[in-house]
Amino acid sequence: MDQTETGNQTYSIGQLAEEFDVTSRALRLYEEEGLLNPLREGTRRIYRERDRVRLRLILRGKRLGWSLSEIRESFDLYDSSHGEEAQLELMLEKLGQRRDVLNAQKKDIDNALADLERIAANAGAALREIRSSQRKLSHG
């Protein structure tokens, strides 16, 4: 079969660190915490596409304010899609909780955005006022 050559590329820790603008120290920490699992070539770490995907998810989690252990829990959810009945039920419950939190977070963001808009509108008005009075003076 024509084995597709997609995703066979590998990366050193330095390459990955530079690409995602994190330090190699951070990558090693994420590995210690069970968030990444690079291959080894002797002692050196070899990262593959799946590690890049995971790193992307890690960084997204961080942007959402998650702790590393919360991020790992989300990976665990993802990985254990194939369990037994009780397992799956628990999982669906946790997924529901996460969804609720995310939706609440969206509301918080919308409220914060609305606040920003109000403040910006005031500031914009104040600024136009200042500038219009400046024009008057310069025409005196």
Next chain:
Amino acid sequence: MDQTETGNQTYSIGQLAEEFDVTSRALRLYEEEGLLNPLREGTRRIYRERDRVRLRLILRGKRLGWSLSEIRESFDLYDSSHGEEAQLELMLEKLGQRRDVLNAQKKDIDNALADLERIAANAGAALREIRSSQRKLSHG
């Protein structure tokens, strides 16, 4: 004039802590960091409506993953709506940056929600499969 009696109520640190489910230690910390400014009655802290409003904003900020100093910066933005021209321009720029970050965060959330949906759909399917095969067995 009929001075409206709205918002004249005050709160002790314990009351406020219980209402918002934070510790009094946290409230004192927020004060140290310049996020809250309760009155004093002798040595005791007296919180008013404006402090409650601020606390609400603090907790919202925390839910969005902001640090205390980021939260304070946002308060500073709010408070300095009445500055001079350069000040206002700088402010509008910062407001724009915050808005961009918040919008990016919304996208992250939407992506995370989409991921959750996919996982939940898979888990749900797996669960139904298990249950249907269980029914078959019980009818054997």
Next chain:
DNA sequence: TGAGTAGTTGACGTTAACGTAAACGTAAGG
């Protein structure tokens, strides 16, 4: 008057998420 209850100010402890430095290994290049 004595015991609670709630508040105060230090000050030290703790956890997460890295930063930073030391001491070492290894492959490439001049």
Next chain:
DNA sequence: CCTTACGTTTACGTTAACGTCAACTACTCA
């Protein structure tokens, strides 16, 4: 062969955001 670049582990340092005493004050109430 020696340097340079990049990697490794080990371990201690740092910052934020509190937690947790300890020692003290002030008020109330039986």
